[in-house]
Amino acid sequence: MYDWFGLNRELFLVINGLHTPLLDWLMVSASAIGHPRMYPFYMAVLLLLHWRGRAVALRGLATLAIAYPVVSMAIVPAMKASLDLPRPLAALGPDAVTLLGEVETNGAFPSGHAAFAVLIAASLMPGASRAARIGLAMTAFLVCLSRVWVGAHFPADVVGGALISIACVAAIRVAIGERAGS
Helix, strand or coil, X not given: CCCHHHHHHHHHHHHHCCCCHHHHHHHHHHHHHCCHHHHHHHHHHHHHHHHCCCCCCHHHHHHHHHHHHHHHHHHHHHHXXXXXXXXXXXXXXXXXXXXXXXXXXXXXXXXHHHHHHHHHHHHHCCCCCHHHHHHHHHHXXXXXXXXXXXXXXXXXXXXXXHHHHHHHHHHHHHHCCCCCCC
16 A cells, blocks of 8 residues: 555656756755754744734644644654654665755654644644635645655655644544634
C-alpha cells in the first residue's frame, strides 16, 4: 500500500528531479517554515493577531493548541519509530536522490513537516477570510511539496502526515462541538 503500485517512487523521482536555483531556494525555505519547531513562534503571532482583533478565530487557535501536541509530539513520532520506513536517500541511494539540506535518518512515514503545515491550515481555515484560506492552503501545499523536492520524503509520507492532521483536527472540532464547516 505504501508504494502505491510503484507510483510513490516514480512521483518522488519526478518531483525530486526538478531543480533550478530559484525553486531550490523556495523549497528549502518552505521546508524551514513548515518545521514543527516553529510552533511557539506561530502561536505567539496568532495569539497577538487574535488579541489585536485581526480575524484569527479563537476556536481555530484552541484547535491548533490541542492538536499540536497530539499530532507533532505523539502520533507522528510514534508512527515514525514504530514503522521505521526508510527515507528516499536510504531507499534509493545517493545517485537517485538530490538532497537539499541535512541528511535525516529517523523514520520517513509520516512527514512531520507536512503534518504540521496541514495542521495549521486545517485548524485556522474555518472562520478565516477567503484570502486567508487560500494563503493557508497554498502554504500547506508548498510545504508538502517541498519535502519531496528537497529529497526528505516520498509522496506517501507527505500524504500520510496531511491526513493525520486533517483527521485530528476533525476529531477535535467534533469534540469541542463545532460543525465541520463553521
